[in-house]
Structure formats: structure tokens, C-alpha cells
Amino acid sequence: MTANAADFAGPACGSRYEKEMETHFRDCLLFYLDGRIRFERYCYGExxxxxxxxxxHGFDQDGKILWDKEPEFESQRSALPRIxxxxxxxxxxxxxDGLRKRYVKTEEFAEDKMNGYGKFKVFWLKRRK
Structure with missing residues (x-):
């Protein structure tokens, strides 16, 4: 499946997708205008x-996510979506990966300063688009 990560970013800076029906962790995929993808895993509770x-840095022509660096621990590597x-x-x-649980869009955001997408960078990304 050919995919472009920027297509899932939406019209602003990016979009957050959360894995549905997750009980132990909150897994999120964030898609940005420049085609970058960020996977985040949060724990629940206090x-x-x-x-x-x-x-x-995006998808290859077969829909495989091109992770910049694999996590060190096996439990983290197995948590990553692949294709x-x-x-x-x-x-x-x-x-x-053909799994039943999907990632569902929960939010579109105009900027994400914590991850390096401030107003100025978003402005230039939109101009390039």
C-alpha cells in the first residue's frame, strides 16, 4: 500500500491518532506536515x-514505517506498528500489521513546540506544500 505520512497530518501542523481499545498503555501516532511520524507510548494511572x-521519516512504497532508530528493548520494539x-x-x-485494533484520529493541532514544530516552522512547511 503506497502511503504518504503528510496526507494524514491534516491542514494544520499535524494530527494525533490513538490506538483504540487499549487497556494498559495509550499508544499514539502523530503525523506532521513534513511527512515525519512520531510514536508515543504513555502509561495509564496516577x-x-x-x-x-x-x-x-515516513513510509516506504509498501506502506512500511521507516523508523529512524529501533528502540533498545524488545517490549518497545514489539509495540511499534510496522506496516x-x-x-x-x-x-x-x-x-x-493487519491487526484488529486501529489507530483513530483524535486531534488536529496547529503547532507542537515540544517536538520542534513551532509557529515559524509550521508557517514554512505550509508554504512549501
Whole structure:
């Protein structure tokens, strides 16, 4: 499946997709205008916090996510989605690796300063588009 990560970013800076029906962790994929992808895993509960995150520079021609660096631990590597197998609901739900649980769009954001997408960078990305 040929895919362009920037297509899932939306008209602003980017979009957040969260894995549905997840019970132990909150797994998120963030898509940005420049085609970058960020996977974030958060824990639930009182001490809810970011467990780990990984950047990717898009998809290859077969829909495989091109992770910049594989995580060190096997439990983290196995948590990463690998291949986009289906796009549903006009791009609002994404299925990876043929698994039943999908990533569903939950938010579009205008900037993401924590990850290096401030107003100035977003302005230039929109102009290039």
C-alpha cells in the first residue's frame, strides 16, 4: 500500500491518532506536515507519563514505517506498528500489521513546540506544500 505520512497530518501542523481499545498503555501516532511520524507510548494511572517515543521519516512504497532508530528493548520494539495495511473512514482510522485494533484520529493541532514544530516552522512547511 503506497502511503504518504503528510496526507494524514491534516491542514494544520499535524494530527494525533490513538490506538483504540487499549487497556494498559495509550499508544499514539502523530503525523506532521513534513511527512515525519512520531510514536508515543504513555502509561495509564496516577503516574501517567511518557514511557518511550520513536521518530520515523515516513513510509516506504509498501506502506512500511521507516523508523529512524529501533528502540533498545524488545517490549518497545514489539509495540511499534510496522506496516500500514488499511486506511478506513476517509483517513480517520488506520490499521497496521493487519491487526484488529486501529489507530483513530483524535486531534488536529496547529503547532507542537515540544517536538520542534513551532509557529515559524509550521508557517514554512505550509508554504512549501
Amino acid at each position: 503516574a501517567a507519563c511518557l514511557v518511550f517515543s520513536v521518530w520515523a 500500514l495495511t488499511d486506511v478506513q473512514e476517509s483517513g480517520n482510522a488506520l490499521q497496521f
